Amino acid sequence: MSNLKNTQLSLESKKRLLKEMLFGRRFEERCYEAYVERKIGGFLHLYSGEEACAYGILDAARPGNDYVITSYRDHIHAIKSGTDPKRLMAELYGKVTGCCKGLGGSMHIFDVDKHFMGGYALVGGPFPLAAGIAKGIQMKKGEQICICFLGDAANNQGTFHESLNMAKLWNLPVLYVCENNLYGIGTRIDRSTAVVDQYKRVSGYNIPSRQVDGQDIEKVYAAAVEAIDYVRSGNGPYFLELMTYRYRGHSMSDSNAYRSKSEERIWGKRDPIITLRDRLIEAGEFSQEEYQTMDAEILDEIESEVIKFAEESPEPPKEMLAKYVLAENDPYVTGGRR
């Protein structure tokens, strides 16, 4: 591994990431409101509390060029990959201007242009797909890597083990990012998983791994720089376990009754946004007033641009129901040569 890579975030980057993370938080919390108002349908899984994971990892990657695949808690990974938040919100609203034309919704965000290869509703489902994407990159001799973000509970699926074996056997360019928020819906990790430390589970496949504080974006970024450098240099897969916490329930229909208030308070004090903000203020590089201005600007942007766009966009026409199933009038279907 190269030692030349700078694993430290610059002051400018810290301020930018503070703003990006705060945008992500406000976006998600606004989704919460819109869901309660029944503007957003389907299911909704919010990322609040876990922001340092997606922003820290992808800031060290090449968003929009590297391939990203993840679970149903997918809004922020798409935004950081380059998906326009307006089109994302329109998607959640089920509007035709959405990034999936209003037919995918919260759990199935896809943005091929940005190499965001989907959120997936099935836990553990993306593991084999990530291996395939990485194999494809390897075959095409691409410089991209595939970054597969999944939760801790997904690692109890067989696909996790089948994929790790394959990824190491062929040294595929894939970075696994386990966002360990300690719960699979309402089942705490020590009630579901024999080996609680997820980074230890991959040692059986000879894949290097690390456990990192997922609430500290500087630590996440530093680990990501090294891991991505390792993978992009052709050394094969790498596994990062980020210890994190989601503030909301698993989904909007989850009452969150399985966690104690004291546990929530402990994690609340380790908020990734507040942590970074206070660090900047203590260093004399930022002020509370600047933060409040930043927050007000973000709230205004979300309301006057993102929500407005979603609200004013039209619904998909019913003819779209029958589209995108099989190719229509395709010459190959009738035996024509390419």
Added chain:
Amino acid sequence: MSETNLVEAVNKALAWELDHDKDVVLLGEDIGLNGGVFRATDGLQSKFGEQRVIDTPLAETLIVGMAVGLASQGIRAVVEIQFMGFIYSTIDNMISHATRMRNRTRGRLTCPMVLRAPYGGGIHAPEHHSESTEAIFAHMPGIRVVIPSSPLRAYGLLLASIRDPDPVVFLEPKRIYRLQKESIEEAGVALPLDVCFTLREGDDITLVSWGAMVHETLQAAEKLAEQNISAEVIDVATIKPLDMKTILASVEKTGRCVIVHEAARTCGVGSEIAAQLAEFGLTFLLAPVQRVSGYDTIMPLYRLENYYMPSVEQILSAANAALEYA
């Protein structure tokens, strides 16, 4: 031109496509060095290399999931599953991902993969190694299910399946892998998907079948001809989507229909054909549609296999029932 049996035709089609499309790869267990359990990929790894004809771990779920991921990079994976009975763990990835890529990306990405598997009974092997569960796949939106019944159709339909931009389940009737030889011109000419093949024209009754059972059906038609009954024989070939136009046109002419398949009876593809004949052909049906099928049982071990497999006699009996109906 060379005299070729069905499994050799599969091999030739794979070789042609590997040779003419650099984005085609084969994935499967024992397909490379070992040449495949039925020799369908024999010699292909030595010709095209380990990066094109890829031996995988024994992990069917993963193999198909990877094929979906590979499609996103423009690579057309042709996956071999060793037996139909080993295909069930792939269903998760087929129904959850492969069939939906076009829909999920609103047409930006498709999944041009082929899932090949030998299927069907008649080789004296029990359950997983002999069953015909094509209807499971035929029920999925976003997929094609193609079944050849001769070397020529295996060659042409497999080429078309690999070139098709959507996922195709290509089921090879292994009982007839080496039954007959046909002259195949290795020119890479595909046959059309989504259409039936009328193998024998007739006016008195329509016999509809696919896969290995086409051969029993043709024998039945021959016996009927000895009784001066002219039977039309249709090989459905693509069972999803169904070419009902051809079947309906034939039944409009004959007024009588027998559907022959090896798969279990309930919710078999024969049920769908019969339903559509009832929906769209009731006015020209002269007799109830007859089905000759396997039973709703687990595929038995070899001593009972002959009881399970539909026979020429059963087809004749069903045809006579249709012909004698007032």
